[in-house]
Amino acid sequence: xxxxAEREQLPVQQAxxxxxxxxxxxxxxxxxxxxxxxxxxxxxxxxxxDLVQETFIAAVRNIGGLRDDAKFGSWLFGIAHQKCIQRxxxxxxxxxxxxxxxxxPDESESGPDALLVRQEQEAEFMQLLNQLPLPxxxxxxxxxxxxxxxxEIAGITGANAGTVKSRMHYAKRALKxxxxxxx
Amino acid sequence: xxTSREILFKQHQTTEPKLDTIRHEIVNAxxxxxxxxxxxxxxxxxxxxxxxxxxxxxxxxxxxRIWTGLAAVWILILAANVSLREHSPAMxxxxxxxxxxxxxKYQQEILAELLTDRSAPREVDRQKSFSPKPHTESxxxxxx
Numbered sequence: 001x002x003x004x005a006e007r008e009q010l011p012v013q014q015a016x017x018x019x020x021x022x023x024x025x026x027x028x029x030x031x032x033x034x035x036x037x038x039x040x041x042x043x044x045x046x047x048x049x050d051l052v053q054e055t056f057i058a059a060v061r062n063i064g065g066l067r068d069d070a071k072f073g074s075w076l077f078g079i080a081h082q083k084c085i086q087r088x089x090x091x092x093x094x095x096x097x098x099x100x101x102x103x104x105p106d107e108s109e110s111g112p113d114a115l116l117v118r119q120e121q122e123a124e125f126m127q128l129l130n131q132l133p134l135p136x137x138x139x140x141x142x143x144x145x146x147x148x149x150x151x152e153i154a155g156i157t158g159a160n161a162g163t164v165k166s167r168m169h170y171a172k173r174a175l176k177x178x179x180x181x182x183x
Numbered sequence: 184x185x186t187s188r189e190i191l192f193k194q195h196q197t198t199e200p201k202l203d204t205i206r207h208e209i210v211n212a213x214x215x216x217x218x219x220x221x222x223x224x225x226x227x228x229x230x231x232x233x234x235x236x237x238x239x240x241x242x243x244x245x246x247x248r249i250w251t252g253l254a255a256v257w258i259l260i261l262a263a264n265v266s267l268r269e270h271s272p273a274m275x276x277x278x279x280x281x282x283x284x285x286x287x288k289y290q291q292e293i294l295a296e297l298l299t300d301r302s303a304p305r306e307v308d309r310q311k312s313f314s315p316k317p318h319t320e321s322x323x324x325x326x327x
Contacts, residue, residue: 024210031202036191039198049201056209122190129187144187 012069027056030073033145034080040129040141041084051087055080074152077142081156128178136171139164 010029014022034055039048058079066075129137135157142153150168154161185193209215243250279287 018215020210020215023215024206027206027210031206032192032195032199035198035202036195039195040191045198049198049205052202053205053209056205060209060215122185122193125187125190126194141191144191147188 010069010072012063012066012072016063023060026059026072030076034076037077037141037145038080038084041134041138042087043130047087051080051083054083058083071152071155073146074148074156077146077148078156081138081158125175125179128175131178132171132174135159136167136174139167140171140175143168 011019011022011025015026031052035048035052038051038055039045042048042051055076059076062079066072129140132140138157139153142148142156148156150161150164153159153168154164157164159167
């Protein structure tokens with residue numbers, strides 16, 4: 001299992017000072033997770049690359065707006081999430097409904113990152129992930145890719161923590177169900 | 184067994200070279216070095232010589248359209264004010280009209296009348312005042 005790098009050790013302050021080397025380290029750290037997240041939402045390689053590029057540019061230009069250096073990762077994903085939404089609106093795609101899932105705060109659950117997949121199921125896993133509704137997929141991807149907390153995901157997606165928790169629960173349950181059906 | 188993160192990253196590892204290219208382009212761009220200056224402006228000590236320039240650069244130039252609009256509105260107001268003053272019939276003539284003079288004279292007369300001593304009865308009032316007469320005399324008058 002890959003270990004997510006310590007966010008506190010990233011040279012955010014140096015990046016604020018306009019040091020290209022610092023930006024290089026930050027972008028190298030986040031380029032693949034960001035790309036994975038964006039691609040799994042938009043499913044188009046060139047669009048995803050464009051969105052990652054736009055996210056990086058926006059990060060450089062708006063680094064002054066980042067209050068807490070330790071939250072650089074979630075801040076960057078928040079920019080990428082907004083860029084995806086802007087792109088959808090621009091392309092006049094189907095409206096993304098974010099309210100279709102009821103709340104379910106009662107059930108305790110282990111994190112989706114604990115979900116282990118056998119090698120022969122990898123392709124199926126990707127296929128099943130894409131079958132999930134967009135809001136659930138977004139929440140699940142953020143948790144898979146960067147192990148963000150509920151609060152961080154809420155900040156990135158602009159939803160409240162209860163909604164995020166609910167989506168996480170339903171996404172995990174749906175994914176497990178689909179995987180069991182395929183066995 | 185693999186985690187979902189490992190599977191996702193494995194699926195997209197082939198895109199890494201393209202992402203590297205994007206990263207290099209952005210990191211080597213000029214605006215990266217200027218990022219700090221754009222994001223958080225530093226406070227500087229300003230001398231009197233550079234003050235007008237600073238006011239122009241910081242206050243007027245960024246909002247030049249708004250300032251231009253405000254100036255245009257003020258010019259319009261002033262122009263309208265001047266043109267109204269020129270075309271007003273009351274303001275265009277040098278002296279007061281005969282009607283105004285008559286009105287003023289009448290007002291002065293009324294004022295003088297009001298201010299005269301009212302304690303001494305006037306001639307008209309004296310004639311109208313009641314003078315007692317014998318009862319028989321008043322009856323004769325009625326008979327006639």
